[in-house]
Amino acid sequence: MNNTFYSEILTEHNLHPFHKHDIKDPNMVLEGVNPSCGDDIILQLHVDEAGIITDGGYVGDGCAISQASADMMLDLVIGRSKEEALHLSDIFMRMIKDPDSLSEDEMDELEESSSLQNIAHMPSRVKCAVLGWHTMEEMFKGEDEEE
């Protein structure tokens, strides 16, 4: 079977997710849904006073792409500041929507998440791939509005 996008990285994150669990005391929680597919995740982060994401997890149900993408995202953003996380999110979104705009360095920054680049050719799965990232962005945006 010639699977161009169900890579080993992706199936590994889907079958053995590292972050798919509730975390101890999240101070940011947001549900993200993709109504056309029924993908549904609840993203949980703990962000400390300095704005560093010290812990993160997610629970939910959805296709392999939505779940694995969220798992890879958490690999990447835990231990970083909110600003850095948003910067990565911007790169990820561009990789999916406008892959030509990405430099090689930017691609490297995404680490394993860059394995999802082929999704750009699958319009019906884009929403799945960006669900985790989108939910994280909404979370930080919602926080700005509250402040």
Added chain:
Amino acid sequence: MSMHHDIRKIREDFPFFTANPHLVYLDSSATSQRYKGAVEAASDFYLYHNASPLRGLYDMSIQATESFEAARQKTADFIHAGHACEIIFTRNASESFNLLASSLCSLVLKEGDEIIVGITEHHSNMLPWRDAAARFGATVTYWECDSEGYYSPESLQALLKPNTRIVTVTQMSNVFGLENDIKTFARLAHENGSLFVADGAQSVPHMPVDVQDLDVDFLCFSGHKMLAPFGIGVLYGKKKLLDKMPPYMSGGEMIDIVTRDRVKYSQLPHKFEAGTVNAGGAIALGAAIDYYNSLGFDYIQSRESELTAYMCEQILNLPHFSVMGSQDPREHHGIVTFKIEGVHPHDISAILSQENICIRAGHHCAHPLHQHMGVMSSTRASLMFYNTKEEIDRLISALSGIRRAMGYEE
């Protein structure tokens, strides 16, 4: 009618297959492929005989009226309606249900009344009744099927109450492919003084339906699931009921007399067909029905049941697969909905799509049913007489590799 038709010839009647020789189309329950003769009939009408039906007094318009009404007669004959005026043309089954829920409920529904709706119902035969119930202060009660999708007469009997005005359920589930005994259910409803509405969207394309024998009060279906184009649907209703029901939409075509402050509506069926009609669609549906008649349901049903049983057996045999609904392959009429342990339906459909196989993943517009069954979503393969055993073999071969592709050992 001969039982012997050449499948290669049949497939030539569907240019889609010639144009897409590598594709395996197993999503006919969502929409069938188009019979060439149906699209040609519409095109012929628009290109060479086009005029507004039911309006002009010149020959071309009269001819258009005749072609349109001939399609109505063919549709009536196809489902054994007693009168052509019992056939109302709509856009699709959904519009038929909306018309019905709105117009019928304003005739019969009072505050405190009840409508019984099957839990298997497609949203289009569920939400319009919920809306109508809310409008009239009535309630909707769900009639639950068992874990294999089966409705027992006793369970309906137990729900029927003196204030039950309407009972509705599908003749063929779009998830289980199971045929419901609507003749018995209609009788039970009538004995209780309730009306019975059947969803024929999945049954009319696959089996002979006789509305008089079934004694249903209303039946709704869509042309696009039975070889005709999008945009033409049917509401069948008993004349004595349709006569009493108020129009659904008003405007042109559906009136006899309009003065500044008075209106007398037309007779059936025009009372329910406001505005310039979809003559091309109706004519195409008529041509599709001619094609059904030329193949004959003996042939269609024997071919579809053989193919379906084959597909269902193969899927049941795959490790980690489960089939929703009956475990008896003969109870699946063209439809097999399944789950693969540990693999999400959208991943299944994406992987099959890479293998040029079209199937449906999701909840099939039946959320409450999926909740009732305790699953989030499922995968559905659905076929029609124009499919082949080779296509099913390709499906099975692709399915058998999916768990491995998703990283499972086996």
